Amino acid sequence: MIWQLDLALLIIVVISAIAAITVKDLLSSAILLGVYSFLLCLLWTEMGAVDVAFTEAAVGAGISTAFFIGMIYQTTRRTKD
Amino acid sequence: MINRIDNIIIQTVCRLLVPPIQLFALYVIAHGHYSPGGGFQGGCILGASFILMVMAYDIKEAKRMMSEKLNTILSSVGVMIYAGIGALCLILGANYLDYGILHKIFSVAPAKARALGTLGVEIGVGITVMAVMVSIFLNIASGGEHEQ
Numbered sequence: 001m002i003w004q005l006d007l008a009l010l011i012i013v014v015i016s017a018i019a020a021i022t023v024k025d026l027l028s029s030a031i032l033l034g035v036y037s038f039l040l041c042l043l044w045t046e047m048g049a050v051d052v053a054f055t056e057a058a059v060g061a062g063i064s065t066a067f068f069i070g071m072i073y074q075t076t077r078r079t080k081d
Numbered sequence: 082m083i084n085r086i087d088n089i090i091i092q093t094v095c096r097l098l099v100p101p102i103q104l105f106a107l108y109v110i111a112h113g114h115y116s117p118g119g120g121f122q123g124g125c126i127l128g129a130s131f132i133l134m135v136m137a138y139d140i141k142e143a144k145r146m147m148s149e150k151l152n153t154i155l156s157s158v159g160v161m162i163y164a165g166i167g168a169l170c171l172i173l174g175a176n177y178l179d180y181g182i183l184h185k186i187f188s189v190a191p192a193k194a195r196a197l198g199t200l201g202v203e204i205g206v207g208i209t210v211m212a213v214m215v216s217i218f219l220n221i222a223s224g225g226e227h228e229q
Contacts, residue, residue: 051119054117058122066132
């Protein structure tokens with residue numbers, strides 16, 4: 001474990017999480033959640049939890065991004081609030 | 082609803098990408114007890130390869146490849162494999178999912194029987210996860226209007 005790399009990854013994770021809930025475009029929000037999942041996957045790999053990181057890459061970044069994009073087809077692309 | 086857009090670049094790239102993805106998914110399922118991975122992750126990757134085909138073509142084409150009926154049957158068969166292996170261990174007189182007892186019917190060493198039992202359970206989990214992921218995506222993408 002390298003704490004400088006941990007800290008840098010954690011800061012980018014927090015930034016992408018905040019960006020995902022503040023952005024108005026729903027498609028950008030879904031892609032930012034995918035970015036968040038991949039960064040979390042990197043963080044877990046760096047901490048040595050390879051199995052958790054693999055699950056996060058397969059489910060969080062792969063499948064759930066596809067589900068969100070399929071969901072955006074059903075609604076408008078921009079949020080009202 | 083996902084409308085069909087005939088774009089030859091997207092369709093060709095998806096056709097080329099799907100076999101390596103499925104091969105990798107089968108590797109993840111079969112190699113799950115030696116390395117990171119297992120039934121759940123492999124099933125997710127296998128479902129993702131199918132979702133890629135749905136996105137490149139449309140839902141009608143996906144129904145032609147895998148109908149709703151086949152999807153439901155596959156998701157039940159996976160659970161049946163999982164529960165069946167567990168119940169087989171119960172019938173032979175051990176605990177639920179205690180694979181070591183399976184050496185009585187497969188005529189291999191107990192350690193080998195344990196490894197093979199884990200592989201069988203992961204194959205069942207992978208089939209179920211694949212079918213359920215595809216069915217969730219088809220239900221979301223078609224807005225619930227899903228003719229049989």
